[in-house]
Amino acid sequence: MKYKTTVLDDIGNQHPRKNLRLKELSALQEKLKWSDKTERAGIQTEIKALPRKTDHPYEKELRAAREQEKLFLRGAKERRKKFLSQIKDTDRHLFNWQLEAAESAERYRFYEKYVDLSYDFEFEYKKHLEIAKQLPEAVIERRALLNELAEAETELQSLKGQDHSAAKAEYAEFRQRRKEERAAEKAELRESRRQGIISAKALINESKMADLSAKEDINSKKRSRPLPFAKDRVKNLKHRLKIEAKKKIKLLNSDISDLRRRTPIEVNKRIPWLSWLTILIPGLGQLSLGQRAKSAFFFIGTLYIYLIAIPYALGSGNYRGDGIAGLISLARDGGRLDRSIIFMIEGVIAVIFLILALIIFIISFRDVHTNEKKQIKGVRLHNWFETRTTLQRDGFPYIASTPAALLTIFIVLLPIAVTALISFTNYDPTHQSKFVWQGLANYKQIIAGQGIAGGPFWLITGWTIIWTLLATSFAIFIGFTLALLVNQDRIRGKRFFRTTYLLPWAVPAFITIMFFSILFSPSGPLTLALNSLLGNTDPSEMLNIKYTTWGTRIVLILLQGWLGSSYIFLLCTGILQGIPGDLYEAAEIDGATGFQQTRHITIPLLLYQTAPLMIGQYTFNFNNFSIIYLFNDGGPFAPSRYGNVAGTTDILISYIYKLTMQNQYQGIGSAITVVVSLFIIFVTWIGFSRTKSFREESL
Amino acid sequence: MTKKKKTKKTEGLYLSDRQPLTTAKVISLGISYILLIFWAFVIIWPLAQIVITSFNGNLTSYISLGGEYEFSLKHFQYLFNETYFWNWVVNTIGIAVATALLTLLIVSFTGYAYSRYRFKGRKASLMAIMLLQTVPTFAGITAFYTLHSIVNSAIPGFSRQMFLVLIYAGGGIASNTFILKGYIDGVSTELDDAARIDGCGSLQVYRLIIMPIARPMLAIIALWSFIGPFLDYLMPAILLNDPRSYTLATGLHTLINDQYNMHQPVFAAGGLLTAIPIVILFIALQKELVSGLSSGAVKG
């Protein structure tokens, strides 16, 4: 990269170079770029002939100036002593400001001499000029406020000694009067109510307003008494002093930062090599660039990386695992207490730590790199004030989301990752303590429908799909119908019906399911009732719902209809109530009968508005573990076709549960979970995207 | 809808707002009523049975209907004295409150951030997490065990129940943020502007303006987070090992899943007690709860 002939500030304005050496060099380099062959050699000789950095007259001048600067800055202590003797104020801000203003006055006078020499000097000059201008103004304003405060405080003191019984009496009298007024107002309101002039609601509202009005009046009067008023004045002035001080300083810093944006910088650098050099130590680059406060934060990141993330990944500090290595070895050669699953989980945690570390690296590098490139262009870097303001403004969402993000990573993502990984192992009853990677073997088993676990896979999948479709549709149908019926104009007792139909949703599902399970047990009441209906009195010929596959299946579907219709009913009722009546009136004028109105207006609108939510219902039933498990444990069993693990009414989710929790076939269980999850995610995603587009085109 | 009373003077006048009924309409109205009443019966009967059997002193281990009825409170007594019922109640309430508070705390910030700030990965992250949360949780149960052990070794005294709270809260973050964000989106940004001009900084805008306005939605989110632990029997069963530390759902389940220790009527009693407060909550707040569920989808 070559030096450019001009430098850019942050706003985008170009400035000529003040560094004469770079100016000559860049001009020649520019000429070189546009030259043709004949001139090239000549220019290159010129470039080589340029004096080195150490010998160049400009650089010498610059160095001399910097020496002067050092001397001058060393004299700051002396100057400070002199100023100290001149300042009489004890107030902290007044003291500091005056001190700083005095020093800045000296400084800008010093830097004025070197303004043309370098932009750094120009910046210092402008900066101290600004400080010397604004701080004295601030001092004057603050002094005025402090005087006011002193006045207010003396007044307060003198008031404290006085007798306020007169004022107190006046206040008490006012209060009494006001309360009487209020009581009278309210009595009037009650009378109006009694006469039926105003409604009950109006009575409540107006009474409340009368209360509030009286409260504010009394409160205000209370604070207007001389003593409280004076106290409030003092409080207010103190607050203002604090706020004004903050404001002034913030303003000054803002103006200085504006100067930073507008005054360019010239550096003897062409490539951002610092970012590459310090890539492994976040914070070092920032420190080298002069951004000390920011570097502190990144150093914390470095500590995290080197003291937590990397050691953990290497195995130390693990609970029982072995870091990243554990992920690969899965405790293969470990002792009796070393369990593969723990090795795997800690391996995943190590991966997460490393990813976080990587993110820190990237952020730090990008920060240093961008800043270096900016500096090369001529942009002055942000100081801590600017960085902090930007962070406060734009950083809020990141900070706010951090606890949520951490929780999500460890509670949601980690288990999912572990599940996915387990599906690639042979974690089964014979490999509980130690298991190994075995690639896609589990998936092959499932697809081929082989093995203890994989055998009934397709049978279960079939029933799951049938169950989902039938049960959900049945519930939707019932819910729809009920909503339509109840919503009819002439139906009375709507409230009763709506409350009753709410119950299946309100009563915790596990209670009703378990109860129905009891009712349908072999000697349970409903079984007995069913059999007496069918005329089966002989115990050996008893029809036991829970012992027959089709019996259980039918009852399950009916039961889910009972449970699920409630929510659908509520949803549809809400939507039906939201359909504008004009539609029906227009239809009536057009000659539609009630039935036609329902068919052509109500049902389409209902479907349109609830469709996205219905997808949620289908996915819910697809994964409806509770009802299957609690009702009959997925039974009855049919070992010949389903093996020993699954029952005939098991759906995929309950099957997974049995495999993983009860029979220790975690490997296959996880594989099925992965397949099921992918399917559900896909369907839900379609539902989501449709939701948005539906909404945009709705009524 | 109300028909005025007919007096001698107004006899013969048709006073109702609507058209008079035809025979066809009368019949269809009748059928409607029959269906509605039938369904109401279908709903009420099993629930009534739960109530009845829990008071039926004639039952011992099993539930049967139609036998002799003897009103007694002995099942409730058994529940209170011989089971860990009160432990379960305390546990469940404790976990529910903690979940609600933690969820509120986290989601109020994320909801505000996602609504009012534009930052990279805004939409993508929310959508991704919501999709991932459809993965059934107990597939990763072993991960929870291990995580808890790790956390426990780092912070002794971090009980499994506290971990349960984390699981419940963590599981609800994405969808609750989504719903809250949707609600806050509906609050005009001009309010933020007005507040800034009136002297508020970012945090004050959040605290004094946005959060009070979002209170209805926050209440709904708190409510759902509170009710959740009452309804879940699976997580505690898997995660907790001491029956005394169970929640209500899990604890009641233990009363009927052991063939040699069957207490069906006691289960009915416990179920009744658990159901009553929740049903009351649902009935009182049905409008809010339903709107809370559907607004998430409505606002897209």
Add this chain to the structure above:
Amino acid sequence: MKVELVNIGKKYEGRENFTIRNIDLVIDSNQFCVILGPSGCGKSTLLRMIAGLNSITEGDLLFNGKRMNRVEPKDRDIAMVFQSYALYPHMTVYENMAFSLKMANERKAVIHESVLAAAETLQISEYLYSRPSEISGGQRQRVALGRAMVRNPAVFLMDEPLSNLDAKLREHMRVELVRLHKALNTTSVYVTHDQTEAMTMADIIVLLDEGKVQQQGAPSEFYNKPANLFVAGFIGSPTMNVFHGSIQEGLFRSENGLVVVEPNAEDARALQPYEGEKVCMGIRSERFHAGKVEKNSIEVKIDVIEMLGKEQLLYCKFPDGEEVVISEPGHYEYGMDEDHHFNFDLDGLHFFDAETTERIN
């Protein structure tokens, strides 16, 4: 408070072009300045920059000579009324109005006094303890004004506050707002797209279009000396009639040849350089005289008559279909489909360069 905008420009992040650029404006103390323009011209952006809600990309904003670019909105001593009023729905009217003072930790007694005084002026004392949702739109607007009044600001900003009101109320509030401005002794900056509001309320108007200032100055200047075709067409109702043509031998000849006008001496001098060039001539509807004269006449057929009472608008058509709107006193008798002669009032002509659309005379 004197408000100055020096070379103000705004470029949004991620956009290539400046939304507004090179805006120079001086609003003296206690002036009522209206920023006028069609939708999307950048007027709200400008107002928000003065308020501090949007950042200023380039240029300087000065309040009494002090640079305000980086100062926070709450520190600028301003108050703003939003188009949708932005009242805090969960607070009573009293609390809404007291909010800013409460944030400043002002004394309770002082707050109470200020709020009551403002409520009295705006006649909303009855609603002090109601919620915004319980009062009507007009009342809400007054609450918004009250909230701004209580702060006693140095600069009063208003973003289309009347657009949500019905016509009668709008008329009433126009007068009220100007009265309020005088009573408060502040500098007001008012944004609107309604030129009637601008013309009736403003001390100075700034007309923006596509992010650029088209004209700024007193309302009369806009009406009598529009600086370009856009301004001419925007201000004044009904819209100014514009004829496209050229200057031939010192006369304006329209393209269709039906309009031939000999400009007066002053205009003729200004038009001299435009001999043979394309030029547009504008004339307001009320600057026509009825009747036929030797020169500068037109003959048109009346298409539609709009009877307004004191005047009537005649929408006329030339034989070739081109339209012109002429305003005549209401008591004259005109009928549809009648042919009439009108002639031009030479002192009411506006000439524009057809290419640059800038004013010539």
